[in-house]
Amino acid sequence: MGRLFHNPSAKQITFCDERFYETSEGNFYPSVTTVLDLYPKGKEFNEWLKRNGTDADAIVTMAADSGSKVHEAIDKLQQGAEVFWDDSIYTLREWQMINRFIDFYTRFHPEIISSEFTLVCDKYGIAGTVDMLCKLQGKLWLIDFKTSNYVHVTHHIQAATYTTMFNEINKGKYPAIQKTGILHLNAKTRTAGAKGKIQGAGWQLIPVVNCPKHFASFRHVRAIWDLENPNPRPKNLVYPDRLKLSDYGHLATSVI
Numbered sequence: 001m002g003r004l005f006h007n008p009s010a011k012q013i014t015f016c017d018e019r020f021y022e023t024s025e026g027n028f029y030p031s032v033t034t035v036l037d038l039y040p041k042g043k044e045f046n047e048w049l050k051r052n053g054t055d056a057d058a059i060v061t062m063a064a065d066s067g068s069k070v071h072e073a074i075d076k077l078q079q080g081a082e083v084f085w086d087d088s089i090y091t092l093r094e095w096q097m098i099n100r101f102i103d104f105y106t107r108f109h110p111e112i113i114s115s116e117f118t119l120v121c122d123k124y125g126i127a128g129t130v131d132m133l134c135k136l137q138g139k140l141w142l143i144d145f146k147t148s149n150y151v152h153v154t155h156h157i158q159a160a161t162y163t164t165m166f167n168e169i170n171k172g173k174y175p176a177i178q179k180t181g182i183l184h185l186n187a188k189t190r191t192a193g194a195k196g197k198i199q200g201a202g203w204q205l206i207p208v209v210n211c212p213k214h215f216a217s218f219r220h221v222r223a224i225w226d227l228e229n230p231n232p233r234p235k236n237l238v239y240p241d242r243l244k245l246s247d248y249g250h251l252a253t254s255v256i
Contacts, residue, residue, distance in 0.1 A: 007241075008241070011219060011240055011241050011242060012204070012254075013164050013238070013239050013241045015236065015237040015238075015239075015242075019031055019034040019234065020127075020232070020233070020234040021118065021120055021127035021128075022234075023120055027122075027125075028054075028232060028233055028234055029120060029121075029125050029126050029127040029129055030126060030127070030225070030229070030232055031126070031128050031129075032126055032127070032128040032158050032161050032162065032165075032218070033128070033158060033222055034225075035126065035218070035222050035225045036157060036158060036172070036218070036221060038224055038225050038228070039153075039154045039157070039221050041152070042152075048072055051247070055094060060165045063147075063148070066091070066093070066094055066147065067146075067147040067148070069089065069090065069094055070094050070097045070098055070145070070147050070148075070185065071145060072093075073090075073098045074098060074101050074115075074131075074145060075106075075115050075116040075131075077098075077101065077102070078112050078115035078116075078132065079115065081092070083098065083181045089241060093235075094147075096202065097147055097185040097186060097202075097203075100185045100200065100201075100202050100203035101145075101183070101185060101203075103200045103201075103203065104183065104198070104200065104203060104205070105175070107192075107200065108136060108137070108198055110132075110134040110135065110136045111134055111135035111136070112132065112133075112134050113133045113134055113135065113140075114129065114130075114132075114133045115132050116129060116130070116132070116235070116251070117130055117133070119127065119162060119166055120129075120169075120171060120226045121165040121168055121169055123168055124164075124165065124168070126165065126222070127160070128158075128161070128162055128165070130142060130144070130162050131143060131144050131145045131183075132144075132145070132183075136179070136198075139150075139178040139179045140175055140176075140177055140178045140179070141147070141177070141178070141179045141181055142159065142162055142163050142166060142177045142179075142180050142181075143159075143180075143181045143183050143184075143205070144147070144159040144162065144182050145183050145185060146181070146182055146183070146184050146185065146186070147182070147185050147186050147196075148184075149186060150185060151182055151184050151206055155182055156208050156214050157209045157214045157215075157217050157221075159180050159182055159206055159214075160180060160210075160211035160212075160213075160214030160215050160218070161179070161210050161215055162180075163177045163208075163219045164211060164212075164215045174179065179207065179228045180207070180211055181205045181207050181208060181210040182205070182206045182208060183203065183204075183205050184203060184204055184205075184206055185202070185203050185207075186203075187202055187203050189201060189202060189203065189204050189256070190202075
């Protein structure tokens with residue numbers, strides 16, 4: 001579940017389905033990542049599922065929560081806020097990845113234009129959230145952050161789709177994206193690398209090349225997703241914001 005809304009007057013809490021975005025016209029578009037869930041994960045992932053069995057879902061959820069915390073911290077940094085270490089919030093691994101972003105920022109000085117902003121593209125009926133738009137080494141970059149153990153082909157497709165959406169939405173209003181990249185904050189790199197590389201110990205900026213080809217792959221996956229989801233709607237959950245047993249019937253008071 002994604003966003004949460006509390007309406008005290010209605011005494012309700014609504015947990016909004018993060019897989020969909022609602023447009024101002026009331027249409028619901030799936031997120032790019034929701035569509036890409038249908039993309040084959042590959043042999044290694046399937047072997048991993050077999051090894052972990054019933055624990056796999058819990059591990060995936062923990063990884064997603066960890067990634068969200070890193071993303072939120074980096075967004076705060078990009079907004080100019082200060083982020084404090086708190087071992088009740090961040091694990092050592094998460095704090096390391098946040099510091100790797102600082103290493104990237106201090107060494108390569110990206111000029112941050114926007115962070116964590118939503119794209120809603122009517123032409124393709126999709127939506128998503130971009131992690132970073134910046135000027136880097138004289139070029140306009142769209143950058144997606146990843147905290148996973150490795151960068152999958154779907155990550156390239158995701159970033160390329162965001163670039164396509166951005167250029168479509170802002171056609172004639174804003175310069176087109178010149179470079180697309182994935183800032184992998186959990187990389188196996190140990191050094192700054194050769195000249196021209198944008199990387200450091202534990203992180204690297206991986207260029208996404210041939211965005212049109214990757215976006216074509218997304219369109220193929222989307223066609224399958226549409227077949228599986230002919231009438232897509234979010235599954236929002238609504239609950240009361242207070243509970244008391246006596247509101248739901250008479251409480252028996254018996255003496256044993």
